[in-house]
Amino acid sequence: MMIEEFGPRVANVWNHLRTTTRNLVENAWQSAGSGSAPQVPRSAPYDPRADQELSQLLAALDDHAQQTEILAGREGAREARRLADACANVLSQQTQSAEVFAQLIVRAHQRNNYAQVDALAELLPERLAPSELCELARANHVIVRALAHEALTQLPTSLLAAVLRDPVDAMIARQALERQATxxxxxxxxxxxxxAIEGFEEHFD
Structure with missing residues (x-):
């Protein structure tokens, strides 16, 4: 794999990857080429820095693939898209970042990959803390917001009750509780x- 073929931005991001992150991408690339699904070791602790590195690489690869497709057609962008897909697969298996989930959901939706959108949606309540789901519920992208609200509705009621005490996220938690109730x-x-209503009224009595 000659990373320089994917342009200077991709090469720059690649050259700043740690060895462990680079190995994840290379393994995913090789697995994609052999037709098998890449697997991130489940025993490995979550690495937020790897998330950040992979997210930057994915953005650079997608941008390069888009520009290449405009200039040389879809076939010319095939390898960049394949590496980007491998990178996205690694992220989907390991990420616990609201920002990265938003990136992956928007990417899948733009490609009309609704099966992947559904798969990512199922992971949201498993991977993200309630506060991060609330963050996604305020996202600019309408699909990301909708999926975050749906994930919040699936949370245990006790967790949502705890979020009600957070002045930043209380309104979103209340909306999820109202859906659970109705x-x-x-x-x-x-x-x-x-x-909550009684406590609010007592506070202002």
């Missing part, structure tokens, strides 16, 4: 909402 008939959610 759409799913959750008595716990109804009780927590009543208590």
């Amino acid at each position: 759409e799913f008939g959750s008595e716990d959610a109804q009780r927590i909402l009543r208590e």
Whole structure:
């Protein structure tokens, strides 16, 4: 794999990758070439720096592929897209970053890869803390916002109740609780909402 073929921006990002991150990408690239799915070791601790590095590489590769496709057609961008897809696959297996999830969801949606959008949506409540889901619920992209709100609705009611005490995220948590109460008939959610209203009224009495 001659990384210089993908342009100076990709080469610059690649040259600043740590060896461990570079190995992840190379293994994913080789797995994609052999037709097998790349696997990130589940025993490995989460590495937020690797997320950042891979996210930057993915953005550079996608940009290069887009520019190449404009100039040389889809076939000319094939290898860049294949490496970008391998990078995205690694991220989807390991990321615990709201920002990276947003990047992956937008990318999949732009490519009309709705199966991948659904797969990422299923991972949101497993990988992200409630505060990070609330962050996504304020995202600019409408699909990201919708999926984050859906993931919040799936959280245990007790977790949402704790988020109600956060002045930044309280409104979003309240919306999720209201959905649990009305759409799913959750008595716990109804009780927590009543208590929140009563506490608010007492505060201003």
